Amino acid sequence: MTDPYAEIARFYDAEWDGVETDTAFYGRHGGAGPLLILGCGSGRVVRGLEGVRPVVGLDRSEPMLVAARGRSSSTYVQGDMCAFDVGRFAEIVIPNASFSFLLTRAEQAACLACCRRALLPDGSLWIDVPMPDFARQAESHTAEKPAWQGVIDGVPARRTREVFRWAEAQRLDLIDRYWREDALITTSTLALRLAYPAELEWMLEACGFYVDAMFGDHGAGPIRAGSPRIIVRARL
Ligand SMILES: C[S@@+](CC[C@H](N)C(=O)[O-])C[C@H]1O[C@@H](n2cnc3c(N)ncnc32)[C@H](O)[C@@H]1O
Structure with missing residues:
Protein backbone atom coordinates (compact mmCIF):
# COMPACT_ATOMS: atom_id res chain seq x y z
CA MET A 1 0.00 0.00 0.00
CA THR A 2 1.12 3.60 -0.46
CA ASP A 3 2.58 5.33 2.58
CA PRO A 4 0.44 8.37 3.46
CA TYR A 5 3.37 9.75 5.47
CA ALA A 6 5.91 9.56 2.64
CA GLU A 7 5.22 13.11 1.49
CA ILE A 8 4.47 14.67 4.86
CA ALA A 9 7.19 13.12 7.05
CA ARG A 10 9.34 16.20 6.41
CA PHE A 11 6.62 18.44 7.91
CA TYR A 12 5.56 16.21 10.78
CA ASP A 13 8.05 17.33 13.44
CA ALA A 14 7.42 21.03 12.75
CA GLU A 15 3.87 20.44 13.95
CA TRP A 16 4.38 17.82 16.65
CA ASP A 17 7.64 18.83 18.34
CA GLY A 18 6.80 20.04 21.82
CA VAL A 19 3.63 17.94 22.18
CA GLU A 20 4.46 16.06 25.36
CA THR A 21 1.18 15.40 27.16
CA ASP A 22 1.10 11.75 26.08
CA THR A 23 4.78 11.04 26.78
CA ALA A 24 4.35 12.63 30.22
CA PHE A 25 1.31 10.38 30.74
CA TYR A 26 3.32 7.25 29.92
CA GLY A 27 6.13 8.51 32.13
CA ARG A 28 3.69 8.74 35.06
CA HIS A 29 1.49 5.70 34.42
CA GLY A 30 3.71 3.36 32.42
CA GLY A 31 5.80 0.59 33.91
CA ALA A 32 9.50 -0.20 33.78
CA GLY A 33 11.65 -2.44 31.58
CA PRO A 34 11.93 -2.76 27.81
CA LEU A 35 9.32 -0.77 25.91
CA LEU A 36 8.08 -1.15 22.34
CA ILE A 37 6.33 1.76 20.60
CA LEU A 38 4.19 0.67 17.61
CA GLY A 39 3.50 3.32 14.97
CA CYS A 40 6.35 5.35 16.46
CA GLY A 41 6.49 7.67 13.44
CA SER A 42 9.36 10.15 13.64
CA GLY A 43 10.15 9.06 17.19
CA ARG A 44 8.47 11.75 19.30
CA VAL A 45 7.21 9.32 21.97
CA VAL A 46 10.39 7.22 21.84
CA ARG A 47 12.51 10.32 22.51
CA GLY A 48 10.27 11.28 25.43
CA LEU A 49 10.81 7.93 27.17
CA GLU A 50 14.21 6.63 26.08
CA GLY A 51 16.04 8.46 28.88
CA VAL A 52 14.61 6.18 31.55
CA ARG A 53 14.27 2.78 29.87
CA PRO A 54 15.28 0.91 26.69
CA VAL A 55 12.86 1.70 23.88
CA VAL A 56 12.38 0.18 20.41
CA GLY A 57 10.23 2.00 17.85
CA LEU A 58 8.47 0.27 14.95
CA ASP A 59 6.77 1.98 12.03
CA ARG A 60 5.97 1.07 8.44
CA SER A 61 6.94 4.49 7.06
CA GLU A 62 10.63 4.62 6.13
CA PRO A 63 10.61 8.43 5.70
CA MET A 64 9.24 8.82 9.25
CA LEU A 65 11.95 6.42 10.53
CA VAL A 66 14.69 8.34 8.73
CA ALA A 67 13.58 11.44 10.67
CA ALA A 68 13.49 9.40 13.91
CA ARG A 69 16.97 7.90 13.45
CA GLY A 70 18.43 11.33 12.85
CA ARG A 71 17.28 12.47 16.28
CA SER A 72 17.94 9.60 18.70
CA SER A 73 20.06 6.50 19.14
CA SER A 74 17.19 4.16 20.08
CA THR A 75 16.50 1.19 17.83
CA TYR A 76 14.00 1.84 15.05
CA VAL A 77 12.60 -1.00 12.96
CA GLN A 78 10.70 -0.72 9.73
CA GLY A 79 7.71 -3.06 9.87
CA ASP A 80 3.98 -3.61 10.01
CA MET A 81 2.37 -3.56 13.44
CA CYS A 82 0.12 -6.40 12.20
CA ALA A 83 3.07 -8.74 11.52
CA PHE A 84 6.14 -8.12 13.66
CA ASP A 85 8.57 -10.11 15.78
CA VAL A 86 11.21 -7.84 17.28
CA GLY A 87 11.75 -9.36 20.72
CA ARG A 88 9.88 -9.38 24.02
CA PHE A 89 8.90 -6.35 26.05
CA ALA A 90 7.55 -5.43 29.47
CA GLU A 91 5.30 -2.85 27.88
CA ILE A 92 3.94 -1.96 24.45
CA VAL A 93 2.45 1.44 23.62
CA ILE A 94 0.44 2.18 20.47
CA PRO A 95 0.23 5.97 20.79
CA ASN A 96 -1.51 8.87 19.14
CA ALA A 97 -4.09 7.16 16.91
CA SER A 98 -1.63 4.72 15.31
CA PHE A 99 -4.06 1.85 16.07
CA SER A 100 -6.78 3.79 14.19
CA PHE A 101 -4.83 3.19 10.96
CA LEU A 102 -5.84 -0.49 11.09
CA LEU A 103 -8.93 -0.47 8.90
CA THR A 104 -10.18 -4.04 9.22
CA ARG A 105 -10.99 -6.42 12.07
CA ALA A 106 -8.41 -8.82 10.64
CA GLU A 107 -5.68 -6.18 10.92
CA GLN A 108 -6.74 -5.24 14.46
CA ALA A 109 -6.75 -8.90 15.53
CA ALA A 110 -3.38 -9.58 13.86
CA CYS A 111 -1.83 -6.60 15.64
CA LEU A 112 -3.18 -7.72 19.03
CA ALA A 113 -1.95 -11.29 18.42
CA CYS A 114 1.56 -9.95 17.71
CA CYS A 115 1.36 -7.82 20.88
CA ARG A 116 0.40 -10.88 22.93
CA ARG A 117 3.40 -12.79 21.62
CA ALA A 118 5.73 -9.84 22.22
CA LEU A 119 4.74 -9.17 25.84
CA LEU A 120 6.67 -10.64 28.75
CA PRO A 121 4.61 -12.24 31.55
CA ASP A 122 2.88 -9.45 33.54
CA GLY A 123 3.43 -7.09 30.62
CA SER A 124 0.96 -4.43 29.60
CA LEU A 125 -0.32 -2.92 26.38
CA TRP A 126 -1.50 0.69 25.98
CA ILE A 127 -3.69 1.82 23.10
CA ASP A 128 -4.45 5.54 22.68
CA VAL A 129 -7.01 6.49 20.03
CA PRO A 130 -9.21 9.55 19.48
CA MET A 131 -12.73 9.46 20.92
CA PRO A 132 -15.23 9.54 18.02
CA ASP A 133 -16.67 13.04 17.60
CA ARG A 193 -11.16 3.53 11.54
CA LEU A 194 -12.70 4.80 14.77
CA ALA A 195 -13.36 2.65 17.82
CA TYR A 196 -15.64 3.10 20.81
CA PRO A 197 -14.60 2.43 24.43
CA ALA A 198 -16.65 -0.75 24.89
CA GLU A 199 -15.59 -1.99 21.45
CA LEU A 200 -11.93 -1.71 22.42
CA GLU A 201 -12.66 -3.61 25.62
CA TRP A 202 -14.41 -6.41 23.71
CA MET A 203 -11.70 -6.53 21.07
CA LEU A 204 -8.96 -6.84 23.66
CA GLU A 205 -10.86 -9.47 25.63
CA ALA A 206 -11.56 -11.48 22.46
CA CYS A 207 -7.81 -11.41 21.76
CA GLY A 208 -6.80 -12.75 25.17
CA PHE A 209 -6.26 -9.54 27.18
CA TYR A 210 -8.19 -7.99 30.02
CA VAL A 211 -8.58 -4.23 30.39
CA ASP A 212 -7.51 -2.95 33.78
CA ALA A 213 -7.57 0.82 33.17
CA MET A 214 -9.30 3.22 30.80
CA PHE A 215 -8.86 7.00 30.64
CA GLY A 216 -10.42 9.81 28.60
CA ASP A 217 -7.45 12.17 28.42
CA HIS A 218 -3.74 12.41 29.17
CA GLY A 219 -4.49 13.90 32.58
CA ALA A 220 -5.88 10.43 33.47
CA GLY A 221 -9.46 11.75 33.65
CA PRO A 222 -12.29 9.23 33.29
CA ILE A 223 -14.09 8.54 30.02
CA ARG A 224 -17.01 10.97 29.82
CA ALA A 225 -19.04 12.79 27.16
CA GLY A 226 -16.58 15.09 25.41
CA SER A 227 -13.44 13.15 26.37
CA PRO A 228 -10.85 13.69 23.63
CA ARG A 229 -9.15 10.29 23.87
CA ILE A 230 -9.71 6.64 24.69
CA ILE A 231 -6.59 5.39 26.46
CA VAL A 232 -6.73 1.73 27.40
CA ARG A 233 -4.30 -0.39 29.38
CA ALA A 234 -4.65 -4.13 28.83
CA ARG A 235 -2.88 -7.08 30.44
CA LEU A 236 -2.53 -10.74 29.62
C1 LIG B 1 -0.40 9.74 13.76
S1 LIG B 1 1.16 9.03 13.40
C2 LIG B 1 1.80 8.90 15.03
C3 LIG B 1 3.30 8.96 15.07
C4 LIG B 1 3.91 9.02 16.46
N1 LIG B 1 3.47 7.89 17.30
C5 LIG B 1 3.59 10.31 17.17
O1 LIG B 1 2.76 10.30 18.05
O2 LIG B 1 4.18 11.34 16.84
C6 LIG B 1 0.70 7.36 12.99
C7 LIG B 1 1.89 6.48 12.64
O3 LIG B 1 1.43 5.12 12.53
C8 LIG B 1 2.14 4.52 11.47
N2 LIG B 1 1.41 3.32 11.01
C9 LIG B 1 0.17 3.27 10.50
N3 LIG B 1 -0.16 1.99 10.21
C10 LIG B 1 0.90 1.22 10.54
C11 LIG B 1 1.17 -0.17 10.49
N4 LIG B 1 0.27 -1.06 10.01
N5 LIG B 1 2.36 -0.63 10.95
C12 LIG B 1 3.28 0.24 11.42
N6 LIG B 1 3.09 1.59 11.49
C13 LIG B 1 1.91 2.07 11.06
C14 LIG B 1 2.27 5.60 10.42
O4 LIG B 1 3.30 5.32 9.49
C15 LIG B 1 2.54 6.82 11.30
O5 LIG B 1 3.92 7.03 11.48
Whole structure:
Protein backbone atom coordinates (compact mmCIF):
# COMPACT_ATOMS: atom_id res chain seq x y z
CA MET A 1 0.00 0.00 0.00
CA THR A 2 1.12 3.60 -0.46
CA ASP A 3 2.58 5.33 2.58
CA PRO A 4 0.44 8.37 3.46
CA TYR A 5 3.37 9.75 5.47
CA ALA A 6 5.91 9.56 2.64
CA GLU A 7 5.22 13.11 1.49
CA ILE A 8 4.47 14.67 4.86
CA ALA A 9 7.19 13.12 7.05
CA ARG A 10 9.34 16.20 6.41
CA PHE A 11 6.62 18.44 7.91
CA TYR A 12 5.56 16.21 10.78
CA ASP A 13 8.05 17.33 13.44
CA ALA A 14 7.42 21.03 12.75
CA GLU A 15 3.87 20.44 13.95
CA TRP A 16 4.38 17.82 16.65
CA ASP A 17 7.64 18.83 18.34
CA GLY A 18 6.80 20.04 21.82
CA VAL A 19 3.63 17.94 22.18
CA GLU A 20 4.46 16.06 25.36
CA THR A 21 1.18 15.40 27.16
CA ASP A 22 1.10 11.75 26.08
CA THR A 23 4.78 11.04 26.78
CA ALA A 24 4.35 12.63 30.22
CA PHE A 25 1.31 10.38 30.74
CA TYR A 26 3.32 7.25 29.92
CA GLY A 27 6.13 8.51 32.13
CA ARG A 28 3.69 8.74 35.06
CA HIS A 29 1.49 5.70 34.42
CA GLY A 30 3.71 3.36 32.42
CA GLY A 31 5.80 0.59 33.91
CA ALA A 32 9.50 -0.20 33.78
CA GLY A 33 11.65 -2.44 31.58
CA PRO A 34 11.93 -2.76 27.81
CA LEU A 35 9.32 -0.77 25.91
CA LEU A 36 8.08 -1.15 22.34
CA ILE A 37 6.33 1.76 20.60
CA LEU A 38 4.19 0.67 17.61
CA GLY A 39 3.50 3.32 14.97
CA CYS A 40 6.35 5.35 16.46
CA GLY A 41 6.49 7.67 13.44
CA SER A 42 9.36 10.15 13.64
CA GLY A 43 10.15 9.06 17.19
CA ARG A 44 8.47 11.75 19.30
CA VAL A 45 7.21 9.32 21.97
CA VAL A 46 10.39 7.22 21.84
CA ARG A 47 12.51 10.32 22.51
CA GLY A 48 10.27 11.28 25.43
CA LEU A 49 10.81 7.93 27.17
CA GLU A 50 14.21 6.63 26.08
CA GLY A 51 16.04 8.46 28.88
CA VAL A 52 14.61 6.18 31.55
CA ARG A 53 14.27 2.78 29.87
CA PRO A 54 15.28 0.91 26.69
CA VAL A 55 12.86 1.70 23.88
CA VAL A 56 12.38 0.18 20.41
CA GLY A 57 10.23 2.00 17.85
CA LEU A 58 8.47 0.27 14.95
CA ASP A 59 6.77 1.98 12.03
CA ARG A 60 5.97 1.07 8.44
CA SER A 61 6.94 4.49 7.06
CA GLU A 62 10.63 4.62 6.13
CA PRO A 63 10.61 8.43 5.70
CA MET A 64 9.24 8.82 9.25
CA LEU A 65 11.95 6.42 10.53
CA VAL A 66 14.69 8.34 8.73
CA ALA A 67 13.58 11.44 10.67
CA ALA A 68 13.49 9.40 13.91
CA ARG A 69 16.97 7.90 13.45
CA GLY A 70 18.43 11.33 12.85
CA ARG A 71 17.28 12.47 16.28
CA SER A 72 17.94 9.60 18.70
CA SER A 73 20.06 6.50 19.14
CA SER A 74 17.19 4.16 20.08
CA THR A 75 16.50 1.19 17.83
CA TYR A 76 14.00 1.84 15.05
CA VAL A 77 12.60 -1.00 12.96
CA GLN A 78 10.70 -0.72 9.73
CA GLY A 79 7.71 -3.06 9.87
CA ASP A 80 3.98 -3.61 10.01
CA MET A 81 2.37 -3.56 13.44
CA CYS A 82 0.12 -6.40 12.20
CA ALA A 83 3.07 -8.74 11.52
CA PHE A 84 6.14 -8.12 13.66
CA ASP A 85 8.57 -10.11 15.78
CA VAL A 86 11.21 -7.84 17.28
CA GLY A 87 11.75 -9.36 20.72
CA ARG A 88 9.88 -9.38 24.02
CA PHE A 89 8.90 -6.35 26.05
CA ALA A 90 7.55 -5.43 29.47
CA GLU A 91 5.30 -2.85 27.88
CA ILE A 92 3.94 -1.96 24.45
CA VAL A 93 2.45 1.44 23.62
CA ILE A 94 0.44 2.18 20.47
CA PRO A 95 0.23 5.97 20.79
CA ASN A 96 -1.51 8.87 19.14
CA ALA A 97 -4.09 7.16 16.91
CA SER A 98 -1.63 4.72 15.31
CA PHE A 99 -4.06 1.85 16.07
CA SER A 100 -6.78 3.79 14.19
CA PHE A 101 -4.83 3.19 10.96
CA LEU A 102 -5.84 -0.49 11.09
CA LEU A 103 -8.93 -0.47 8.90
CA THR A 104 -10.18 -4.04 9.22
CA ARG A 105 -10.99 -6.42 12.07
CA ALA A 106 -8.41 -8.82 10.64
CA GLU A 107 -5.68 -6.18 10.92
CA GLN A 108 -6.74 -5.24 14.46
CA ALA A 109 -6.75 -8.90 15.53
CA ALA A 110 -3.38 -9.58 13.86
CA CYS A 111 -1.83 -6.60 15.64
CA LEU A 112 -3.18 -7.72 19.03
CA ALA A 113 -1.95 -11.29 18.42
CA CYS A 114 1.56 -9.95 17.71
CA CYS A 115 1.36 -7.82 20.88
CA ARG A 116 0.40 -10.88 22.93
CA ARG A 117 3.40 -12.79 21.62
CA ALA A 118 5.73 -9.84 22.22
CA LEU A 119 4.74 -9.17 25.84
CA LEU A 120 6.67 -10.64 28.75
CA PRO A 121 4.61 -12.24 31.55
CA ASP A 122 2.88 -9.45 33.54
CA GLY A 123 3.43 -7.09 30.62
CA SER A 124 0.96 -4.43 29.60
CA LEU A 125 -0.32 -2.92 26.38
CA TRP A 126 -1.50 0.69 25.98
CA ILE A 127 -3.69 1.82 23.10
CA ASP A 128 -4.45 5.54 22.68
CA VAL A 129 -7.01 6.49 20.03
CA PRO A 130 -9.21 9.55 19.48
CA MET A 131 -12.73 9.46 20.92
CA PRO A 132 -15.23 9.54 18.02
CA ASP A 133 -16.67 13.04 17.60
CA PHE A 134 -20.29 12.27 18.48
CA ALA A 135 -21.55 15.72 17.42
CA ARG A 136 -20.27 15.12 13.87
CA GLN A 137 -21.35 11.49 13.45
CA ALA A 138 -23.98 12.27 10.83
CA GLU A 139 -21.82 14.77 8.93
CA SER A 140 -20.49 12.93 5.90
CA HIS A 141 -18.29 15.83 4.83
CA THR A 142 -16.61 18.66 6.74
CA ALA A 143 -15.26 21.33 4.42
CA GLU A 144 -11.57 22.21 4.43
CA LYS A 145 -10.59 24.43 7.34
CA PRO A 146 -7.42 25.60 9.09
CA ALA A 147 -5.84 22.90 11.29
CA TRP A 148 -2.30 24.15 12.11
CA GLN A 149 0.07 26.97 11.39
CA GLY A 150 3.76 27.29 12.09
CA VAL A 151 7.11 27.46 10.35
CA ILE A 152 8.69 24.90 8.00
CA ASP A 153 12.33 25.45 6.90
CA GLY A 154 12.13 29.04 8.12
CA VAL A 155 9.05 29.84 6.04
CA PRO A 156 5.53 30.38 7.46
CA ALA A 157 3.45 27.31 6.71
CA ARG A 158 0.03 25.92 7.50
CA ARG A 159 -2.07 22.79 7.23
CA THR A 160 -5.74 22.58 6.40
CA ARG A 161 -7.97 19.54 6.91
CA GLU A 162 -11.03 18.30 5.05
CA VAL A 163 -12.87 15.27 6.43
CA PHE A 164 -15.03 12.59 4.81
CA ARG A 165 -16.97 10.29 7.16
CA TRP A 166 -18.71 6.94 6.80
CA ALA A 167 -20.36 6.62 10.19
CA GLU A 168 -21.78 3.15 9.48
CA ALA A 169 -18.24 1.84 8.90
CA GLN A 170 -16.66 3.98 11.63
CA ARG A 171 -14.35 5.27 8.89
CA LEU A 172 -12.80 8.68 8.29
CA ASP A 173 -10.64 10.06 5.50
CA LEU A 174 -8.62 13.07 6.62
CA ILE A 175 -7.42 15.13 3.66
CA ASP A 176 -4.48 17.19 4.91
CA ARG A 177 -3.10 19.95 2.69
CA TYR A 178 0.19 21.66 3.50
CA TRP A 179 0.68 25.24 2.35
CA ARG A 180 3.60 27.64 2.28
CA GLU A 181 1.98 31.03 2.24
CA ASP A 182 -0.59 30.50 -0.52
CA ALA A 183 1.23 27.76 -2.43
CA LEU A 184 0.00 24.20 -1.95
CA ILE A 185 3.03 22.00 -1.21
CA THR A 186 1.45 18.59 -0.81
CA THR A 187 -1.74 16.72 0.04
CA SER A 188 -2.07 13.51 2.01
CA THR A 189 -5.03 11.29 2.83
CA LEU A 190 -5.04 9.56 6.20
CA ALA A 191 -7.61 6.74 6.32
CA LEU A 192 -8.74 5.89 9.86
CA ARG A 193 -11.16 3.53 11.54
CA LEU A 194 -12.70 4.80 14.77
CA ALA A 195 -13.36 2.65 17.82
CA TYR A 196 -15.64 3.10 20.81
CA PRO A 197 -14.60 2.43 24.43
CA ALA A 198 -16.65 -0.75 24.89
CA GLU A 199 -15.59 -1.99 21.45
CA LEU A 200 -11.93 -1.71 22.42
CA GLU A 201 -12.66 -3.61 25.62
CA TRP A 202 -14.41 -6.41 23.71
CA MET A 203 -11.70 -6.53 21.07
CA LEU A 204 -8.96 -6.84 23.66
CA GLU A 205 -10.86 -9.47 25.63
CA ALA A 206 -11.56 -11.48 22.46
CA CYS A 207 -7.81 -11.41 21.76
CA GLY A 208 -6.80 -12.75 25.17
CA PHE A 209 -6.26 -9.54 27.18
CA TYR A 210 -8.19 -7.99 30.02
CA VAL A 211 -8.58 -4.23 30.39
CA ASP A 212 -7.51 -2.95 33.78
CA ALA A 213 -7.57 0.82 33.17
CA MET A 214 -9.30 3.22 30.80
CA PHE A 215 -8.86 7.00 30.64
CA GLY A 216 -10.42 9.81 28.60
CA ASP A 217 -7.45 12.17 28.42
CA HIS A 218 -3.74 12.41 29.17
CA GLY A 219 -4.49 13.90 32.58
CA ALA A 220 -5.88 10.43 33.47
CA GLY A 221 -9.46 11.75 33.65
CA PRO A 222 -12.29 9.23 33.29
CA ILE A 223 -14.09 8.54 30.02
CA ARG A 224 -17.01 10.97 29.82
CA ALA A 225 -19.04 12.79 27.16
CA GLY A 226 -16.58 15.09 25.41
CA SER A 227 -13.44 13.15 26.37
CA PRO A 228 -10.85 13.69 23.63
CA ARG A 229 -9.15 10.29 23.87
CA ILE A 230 -9.71 6.64 24.69
CA ILE A 231 -6.59 5.39 26.46
CA VAL A 232 -6.73 1.73 27.40
CA ARG A 233 -4.30 -0.39 29.38
CA ALA A 234 -4.65 -4.13 28.83
CA ARG A 235 -2.88 -7.08 30.44
CA LEU A 236 -2.53 -10.74 29.62
C1 LIG B 1 -0.40 9.74 13.76
S1 LIG B 1 1.16 9.03 13.40
C2 LIG B 1 1.80 8.90 15.03
C3 LIG B 1 3.30 8.96 15.07
C4 LIG B 1 3.91 9.02 16.46
N1 LIG B 1 3.47 7.89 17.30
C5 LIG B 1 3.59 10.31 17.17
O1 LIG B 1 2.76 10.30 18.05
O2 LIG B 1 4.18 11.34 16.84
C6 LIG B 1 0.70 7.36 12.99
C7 LIG B 1 1.89 6.48 12.64
O3 LIG B 1 1.43 5.12 12.53
C8 LIG B 1 2.14 4.52 11.47
N2 LIG B 1 1.41 3.32 11.01
C9 LIG B 1 0.17 3.27 10.50
N3 LIG B 1 -0.16 1.99 10.21
C10 LIG B 1 0.90 1.22 10.54
C11 LIG B 1 1.17 -0.17 10.49
N4 LIG B 1 0.27 -1.06 10.01
N5 LIG B 1 2.36 -0.63 10.95
C12 LIG B 1 3.28 0.24 11.42
N6 LIG B 1 3.09 1.59 11.49
C13 LIG B 1 1.91 2.07 11.06
C14 LIG B 1 2.27 5.60 10.42
O4 LIG B 1 3.30 5.32 9.49
C15 LIG B 1 2.54 6.82 11.30
O5 LIG B 1 3.92 7.03 11.48
